[in-house]
Amino acid sequence: MAGPPRKTKTPDSARAITADLVAVLVAVTDGQPKIMTIANAGALPSGPFEFKHRSLQSGLRAWVEAQTGHPLGYVEQLYTFADRGRTGDGPSPHSVSISYLGLTREDQVADGASAHWSGWYDYFPWEDHREGPPSLLAKLLTPRLRAWAKSAPSAALQRERWQRAAITFGFEDREWNEELVLQRYELLFEAALIPEAVRESGNAGTLVPGRPMTADHRRILATGIARLRAKIKYRPVVFELMPAEFTLLQLQRSVEALAGRLVHKQNFRRLMEQQQLVEETGAIAADTVGRPAKLFRFRHAVLAERAVAGTKLPLSRT
Amino acid sequence: MAGPPRKTKTPDSARAITADLVAVLVAVTDGQPKIMTIANAGALPSGPFEFKHRSLQSGLRAWVEAQTGHPLGYVEQLYTFADRGRTGDGPSPHSVSISYLGLTREDQVADGASAHWSGWYDYFPWEDHREGPPSLLAKLLTPRLRAWAKSAPSAALQRERWQRAAITFGFEDREWNEELVLQRYELLFEAALIPEAVRESGNAGTLVPGRPMTADHRRILATGIARLRAKIKYRPVVFELMPAEFTLLQLQRSVEALAGRLVHKQNFRRLMEQQQLVEETGAIAADTVGRPAKLFRFRHAVLAERAVAGTKLPLSRT
DNA sequence: ATGGCTTATACTTATCCTGAGCATAACCTA
C-alpha cells in the first residue's frame, strides 16, 4: 500500500495476484484435539479461491461440506497472510492466503480424498500441559532458548530475548499462559529452532521436536489454536465439537484437550450450571466405570436468548 | 474454494484478482472518537496492495505513517472481504479488501491530502449511549424495526426477526451491549433501513439517520468499532490514543468515547490502580476547573512484565 | 473571605465470583 488514498490508475493486470483459502478444521476425538491435514499430514487443506460464492465464508463452507459430508458448525476467519512469491516460483504472481477456523466432528467425515485427522500436539508438543509441563520444555526448550538469548550481540538484547522467552513459555515461576501459542511459535522461529525457519538457509543446527508443515501452515495452525483457546472462554463454541448428548466429564475433557491444561471439576460443573449452557436429557450414560453420569445437551436457546458479552469495564447504571 | 484440496492446475491468469487495503484509523480528540476519512467523509482511506513490503501489516504502517507523519502505534488486521466485482466494473477482475484497525492521535497528522477526521458517531448515531439511549432509538429505530419484523411472511419469522432486533438493540429491558456494533449494522442493512442497502434496488423508503459510505466501508467501520470496543476491555490499547501525560478523567473520557457509555468513576480509577497500568508523573494538571488532578503516564513496562491474559476457565493448580 | 460550583480522591459496604477442598452417592469388580 503506497501512494495516494484514492485508487490509483495502475492497470489491474500489473497488480494482479492470486488468493488461496486455508482451513484449520478442528475436531476433538477421545479427548484429543485433531486437525484435518493433507499431503501426508504435512499441510493444511487449502485451495484456490473462486468467486462462485457470495462470500469467502460460504465458499469455504461449501468446500468443507463437500469434503466431510456434513454441515460445518462454526466457521470464523483467522487471518490473511501475504506470501511474497512461492518457493521456486521466481518472480511470478504473488498471492494472499486467507485462513479460516472451522469446528467439526471427526466421526462424520466421509474420507474420500487424501485427508486425515492428525493430533494437533504432534505439531506443538510443548503446548500440552494436561499432565504437567511436558518434559521437553525443561530438557530441550529452556536450554536452547537460553543459548539463543545468550547469542545476542548486546547485553541489553540478551536480557530482552530471555525475558520474552520467559514470559511466553512461563519460565522462572511465571504462569503458563495457554493462549500464547502463536507467540511461542514465532519465538522458536526467530530462534531458528524449528525446521521451517532454517529451511532456506539450510542451517539446520539443533532443532526442537514437533512436526513441520509446508509453507507457513504451522504458523496458521498456531493462529487457529490460539484463537480457539481464547474463544472457548467467552463463547459457547466447544459444543460444536461435541456429540448431541454428552456427560459433563466428556465436555470437560474436550475443553481440557483444547486448552492443554486441566480444569477444576466441581467448579467447571458449577460454571456450566449457572450459565445455563446445558440441560439434562433425562438419560444416563451407559457402559462407564464408576457412578453413571447424567447426559446433557447444549441449550441452543442461549444463542437466541442472550448475546453473551463480557463486560470488564466498571459501567455505570445511570 | 472448490475442487480437490491439493492445488489445482488452473492457470494463474484465470484466477487473478486484485487486493486493496482499507484502514480504520482511530483517534480520540476532546472526548470524541474520530476516524480518518477521504472523499469528503464518504470513504475510508484505502489503496491498492503492493508487494513492496515484508508483510501486509508493514505495508499499511508505512503508508499511514507517510500520510500522517507520525509512527502508528497499534495496528491489527480486521477482516478480509470479497467483493464480487465493483459497481459498474462489469465482469472485470474481482478483488478482496483486507481491512486494518489502527490507533493514532489526531494532533500529529500532517494533513496534506484530502484526509479528514470525522466523528464516528456521525456514521452510527444509535451507538452513542453516553447520555442515555439516544432518542432516535425509541423514536425511529424501534418502530421501523418492528414494522420490518411484522412484514415477514410467517408468524415464526416475525417473532424471530423481532427477537434478533430486541437482542442486538436492547429492546424490552434487555441490556444494551455496546459490542454488537456490527450485528446492529447488519440488521439495519437486512431491514433495508440504510442507504447502502437500497443503493442498487433504488427502493429508498424510510431510512434511518447516519451518514453512508461508499461500497461496504461502513460495514468495515462497524467491524473496527466492535473490535476496539471489545479490545479495550482486556488489552491496554486506549493508551495508544492518549497523549504522553493525562489525568485519570481524561483517560476515562476516552474509554467512554469508544465504548459509547459511561463508567463508574471511582471504580474505574481503582481498576487502573490495581492493574498498575499507570504511574504518576509527579506533575499536576494545570488550567482546569475544579480541583487539579494528578498527571499519569502509561507504564510501558507492563507490556514486558505480563502477557495480560484473561482466564475464565476454572483452571486447576495441580 | 466566603459560599457555592467543580473535580479529585479516600473509604465503606454488601454482594458476587472463584479457587479449593470435604463429603457423600452410585456404580463396578474382585
Added chain:
DNA sequence: TAGGTTATGCTCAGGATAAGTATAAGCCAT
C-alpha cells in the same frame, strides 16, 4: 463386602465488583 472409580452436593475463605458516602482542593462571583 471392601475397595476402586466417577458423579454430585456443599462449604468456606478471599478477592473482585458495584454502588455509594465523605472529604479535599481548586476556582469564581459576590
